[in-house]
Amino acid sequence: MARDVHEHRNPAIRYALLTLGWLSVALGVIGIFLPVLPTTPFLLLAAACFVRSSRSFYLWLIHHRQLGPWIRDYLEGQGIPLKAKVYSIALMWLSIGLSCYLVALPWARLFMLSSAVLVTLYILRQKTLPKR
Structure with missing residues (x-):
């Protein structure tokens, strides 16, 4: 380093x-x-x-x-390993989906979904680390 x-x-x-x-x-x-x-x-x-x-x-x-x-x-x-990308995005959407189901406030749902979309785009735009 x-x-x-x-x-x-x-x-x-x-x-x-x-x-x-x-x-x-x-x-x-x-x-x-x-x-x-x-x-x-x-x-x-x-x-x-x-x-x-x-x-x-x-x-x-x-x-x-x-x-x-x-x-x-x-x-x-x-970059980021493909497995980490898939795991991160899947778990994030699972937890955000559950949170949106449990939280009835429209502004909170919008914030969580917007955050999830932005984080997903960020992760997908990162270079994928080749397998070693």
Whole structure:
């Protein structure tokens, strides 16, 4: 990974970025088990926070045995595995469909469906990682 780590000079900003980074890691890990939460965007946010706040945490995250390959592949422009695309889109639409069924507020349904469409388009536009 040839990405330079530029830690912010202001300690308050550095600690805020560290806090946001760890919160993002926690939400990303929860997202592995809870289909309503996306995993990859939170892990990418964590990497962006760590790259500006802590070289050691950034390197830990991108070299993590389970989480690292997804982040590295995305950051290096190699793409997202087809299985991950299918799994992400299917689970997202399943959870959004169930949520729309349970929530009777039209504005909330519109927001959830709009979000699902935009996230689906984003995922589909990403390069598909070739099988190794």
